[in-house]
Amino acid sequence: MATPSDSPQAATGLPEAGEHLALALTQAGMQRMIARTLAAFLFSDRESVTAGELGRQLGASAGSISGAITMLRTVGLIEQVPAPSSRRDHYRMRPDAWATLMTSKNAMIGLMREIADAGLSTVPSDGPAAARLRRMRDFYAYMLAELPALIERWYATQPPDDQAQRP
Amino acid sequence: MATPSDSPQAATGLPEAGEHLALALTQAGMQRMIARTLAAFLFSDRESVTAGELGRQLGASAGSISGAITMLRTVGLIEQVPAPSSRRDHYRMRPDAWATLMTSKNAMIGLMREIADAGLSTVPSDGPAAARLRRMRDFYAYMLAELPALIERWYATQPPDDQAQRP
DNA sequence: CCAAATGTTCAGAATTCTCTGAAGGCATGC
C-alpha cells in the first residue's frame, strides 16, 4: 500500500477509509461521484458542508457535485440544514442514512416478490419453473415481512433524542 | 404494455417477467448478461439447461454465456448437475439461490462495519466525524448480527428434504 | 436597484464497461 502522505486526510481527497467506502458503494451499483460525495459527508470534521467545499475536496466540477447532492437528497441520505449567516447552502448526512440505505433495498425485495408472482401466472403450475418461482416468492415474502421489523427494532435501541428522525 | 407475442415464452428471448427481473438485477449492479442468464435459469421449463441452449435462447455468444455461467457458479447461484448421457455440461439454479444472494449482501454489511471501524481510528474521537462513524458502525454491527439469524430462521421454515442444501 | 457570488442545467468529450467472434484446449466417442 503506497500512502503518498502520512496525513489521514490528504488535502486534495478523501481519507483512505473514505475511498474504500466509495469503492464499495460503487461496486454495489452507486455512481462513483455520488459515492465519493457521500463519503466526504461521512468523514467531514464539520457539522455541515457546502457544495463548493465538496468540489474542492474531491477535485470535482461544480456540476458533478450538484448532481450528486440532488441525488443524495432525493434518496434521503443527506438533508439541507439552515445556515442563516451564510449565502451558501449547507448539507449534512442524515443520522438515519444507513438505515435508509438498507430500507431502500426493501423496495427491491418487494419488486422481486412481485416479479415472482407475475412469472407464476405465465408458466405451467406443475412444472419446474413454477416450483422455482414459488420458492423465490416465498423467500422474498418472508424477507419483506421481517426486514422492516428488524430495522424497526434498531430504531428502538437508539436514543430517540435530538436528531434521530425517521424518514 | 405492448406484447408482441401472446406466448408467455417467446422463441427468441425471456418471458416478460424474466426481462423485468434481469433489469432489476442490472440496476442493482449485476452485469446485464449475467442477470439475463440467471433469469433464463429461473424461468426454464427444464430441470437443467446447457450453455448452448442458453446462448440460443438469449441470442448471446458462447463467450458471454461461458462468462456468465462461471460468475454465477462462483457466487453459488447455480450449480452443475451430473448428466451422464450428455456430452454437454448441465446447470441448474441452486434451490437456495435467493438466500445466497441475500447472504452475499451480508459480506457487504461486514465490509461497511470494517470501514467504519477503520475510519474511527483516523479522526478525532470527539468530533462530528467520529459520532457519525460510531453510528454507522453500530448500525452495521447490529445488521451483521441479526441478518444471518433471520436467514437461518428462513431455512428452518423450509422442508429440509431433497435438494435443500445450504452453502 | 444593481452587482457579485453561488448553484443548476446541458451538450460534448473521454473513460469505462460489455459483448462479440475467432482461436485454442479438452474430453468423449468411434
Place this chain on the structure above:
DNA sequence: GCATGCCTTCAGAGAATTCTGAACATTTGG
C-alpha cells in the same frame, strides 16, 4: 489413436455512462 464437438479465453469493436466546462438562473448584500 484420431476426429469431432463443446467450452473457454482473449483481444478488439461498439455502446453506454459519467464527468467536465461553460452558459444560465437565482438569491443576497450593498
